Amino acid sequence: MRTRKLEPHESPPYDLLLLADPSRQLIETYLADGECYIVEEKGEIIGVFVVVELHNETMEIKNIAVREHMQGQGIGKKLVFDAIRIAKENGYATVEIGTGNSSIGQLALYQKCGFRITGVIQDFFMDLYDEIIMEDGIQCMDMIRLEMNI
Ligand code: ACO
Ligand code: ACO
Structure with a gap:
């Protein structure tokens, strides 16, 4: 299993990105701003994951997804x-991440990794x-913001 940056000539894996975020328009915006x-x-x-600089000291994980049949195995x-x-x-110095109020498993994962709400x-x-x-x-209405000092 190898993590690498997507090359400029490669197409982003939209099927995966859309698992984390149903808005293709928003995905395209942060793909343009980030890596x-x-x-x-x-x-x-x-x-897949997409990271974007929020400001000088802070990076945000904007999108993170694992192919459905591979979920729940630590990936x-x-x-x-x-x-x-x-x-x-x-x-x-800091990493931020945001997820929906209804994303119970995601909130569990991020907190198990050390993020604080x-x-x-x-x-x-x-x-x-x-x-x-x-x-x-549960209806997804609000975004829960989490942060970790690294
Ligand atoms: N209660 C407690 N713990 C939970 C729960 C729960 N309800 N659900 C999950 N967890 C824990 C698991 O126990 C596990 O922790 P552990 O290793 O200590 O046991 C952890 O959360 C899940 O870990 P992984 O198996 O590594 O997670 P997975 O490979 O399934 O990836 C992901 C997680 C990326 C959220 C995946 O499920 C996915 O792609 N989901 C669809 C897309 C999505 O929702 N992405 C995030 C949107 S928010 C954003 O993109 C910024
Ligand atoms: N993800 C999604 N939904 C969940 C999850 C989860 N991880 N865990 C529970 N739920 C849902 C269930 O699916 C169910 O919803 P549904 O009926 O739509 O399926 C609901 O939450 C649970 O409903 P009940 O069965 O009515 O709950 P229960 O009788 O177990 O009572 C309580 C809940 C009071 C929290 C009980 O488990 C308890 O006494 N726990 C120990 C004490 C405690 O933690 N109390 C609350 C502390 S906060 C406070 O006191 C203000």
């Missing part, structure tokens, strides 16, 4: 730690997305 990393196994892309955790390593190598952006998903997003019977 896309992929994880490959046996020539197949099995995971997501590896991707989070890869992103943290990349942030350290590039001299950032710092705030809530009320109505974030209702304001920015046209469709209603539901997960585990």
Whole structure:
């Protein structure tokens, strides 16, 4: 399993990116601003994450996803730690990540990796997305912000 930066001539794996974020328009915006990393196994892309500089000292993980049949095997955790390593190598002091109020498993993962909740952006998903997003019977309305000093 190898993590590497997506080359400029390669197409981003939208099928994976759309698992984490249903808005192709938003994905395109942060792909243009940031760096896309992929994880490959046996020539197949099995995971992706996108990192963007928020400001001088802070990098945000904007999108992170693992191919559905490979989830729950520790790959997501590896991707989070890869992103943290990349942030350290590039001299950032803090990593941020945001997810929906309904993303119980994702909130568990990020906290198990060491992130702390710092705030809530009320109505974030209702304001920015046209469709209603539901997960585990919970409507995704607010963004939970998490942060880690590295
Ligand atoms: N309660 C407690 N712990 C939980 C729960 C829960 N409900 N759900 C998951 N976890 C824990 C697991 O126990 C595991 O921790 P452990 O290793 O200590 O046991 C961890 O969370 C999951 O770890 P992985 O197996 O490494 O995760 P996975 O490979 O499935 O990747 C990911 C996680 C990326 C969220 C994947 O499920 C995915 O692609 N989901 C769809 C896309 C998505 O939602 N992406 C994130 C959106 S937010 C954003 O992109 C910034
Ligand atoms: N992801 C998604 N949904 C979940 C999860 C999860 N990880 N865990 C629970 N749920 C959902 C269940 O699916 C269910 O919803 P559903 O009916 O739509 O399927 C709901 O949460 C649980 O409902 P109940 O079965 O009615 O809950 P229960 O009788 O277990 O009572 C309580 C919940 C009071 C929290 C109980 O588990 C308890 O006493 N826990 C120990 C004490 C405690 O933690 N109390 C709360 C502390 S905070 C406070 O006191 C203010």
